[in-house]
Amino acid sequence: MDATVLATTDSLEPDSVRRFLTANPDFLRGDAELLAQLGLRIDAANIVDFGPAALARVHAAHKRESSARRQLEATARANFAAQAQTHGAVVDLLEARNHADLARRVDDLAQLRFGLAAGVLALEDTGRVPAGWRMLVEGQTDMILGDHQKLARMGVAPVAHGLFGERADQVRSVAIVRMAIWEPARQGLIAFGSADEHGFTEDMGAELVAFLARVVERTAERWPVL
Template identity: 70%
Template sequence: MDGSQGRIEDAPVEPAAVRRFLADNPEFLREDDGLLEELGLKLAAGNVVDFGPAAIARVHAAHQREAMQRQQLEEIARANFSAQAQTHGAVVDLLDARDHADLAARLDHLAQHRFGLAAGVIAVEGERAPDGWRSLVEGQVGMVLGDHGLARMGVLPIAHGLFGPQHGEIRSVALVRMAIWEPSQQGLLAFGSADPEGFTPDMGSELVAFLARVVERTAERWPVL
């Protein structure tokens, strides 16, 4: 008998059973002042259990969560606005380029001094690349981007060679495919960061892709000699 009772006491309490017990025995909760205090409850007039303290605590917690979420959204909005403003300023600088070499130099300068990155380069497939651009072998753009299509972001050691002497500083990259001139030559706009978390796969590539389109249109002003 004792062993049986021990097993019953050790059995887990089912929430449904507790609910049924309290519904059938409401005085159990109303008459236990210690339990009410532990639960943060108190009796109001008419023997109604007042959930005021517990409800207030829940409302306060919900308010704190909403405030944190609103703060996070505001921080994201400010960061996006800043990034867009920096990108628009970069576009103006790129459009002032005088030739291919100046365009590449401006892009690298923008990457370092406007965006705080390690480097920015323009690369194109083919036997000859304009001055200041990186030369790629045929098919290298597809090999670097893999199945990612138009853009790829994150830690990608295979792309570090694009940055020439600065490759040792690169820890993460943002790459966007380009198509320049007629007949079309495949190329890449590449930004490198010294921070492994500078570019991550879950980041949006819209602003980098926008800069790539600007570089494409600007580069087509001048013929490839």
């Protein structure tokens, strides 16, 4: 039976059309234009429709990409802000008038510029310690840093909390960098304390703190220890 026979032998009643399509299933399958006009598509149970799954994967990838981009942008902004604050801090340190003023400025910039609990300068006592600086016993620098070759320490370090005096109970994490001042060199530290346990972490770079340490070293060497 074909379409001509159907047209000549039966009226186009729904039952007749249904019987024809049932008897001739390839009639619709082979006519893509007719399927499109009817708004139909072939549904093969053994064929996986990847359309929705692929779109979902593309959407998920786009979300991940957007999230990663936002994180990178936030990190870049934070780094830029930190660098700008550090440059401003350097100007403040270079304007120090003496050792005591230098120590005060380190503490001020820690609190006012960086929102930290405290900033301190410390020096091992092999002679005299400048006013406003914390006194360390010989070898205490290595003990606090954890290694005589270690230049910096970031993160949680209870052994360093004593550096912060009356504000020690506010400190939850620290950034500490070794210093060597005068000739012969005397060992010391610059230390910043954060009230946030995650304010400083071990995986953070210490470059900006180390830069401030070098500025403090050069500035402190302007004056002898009296």
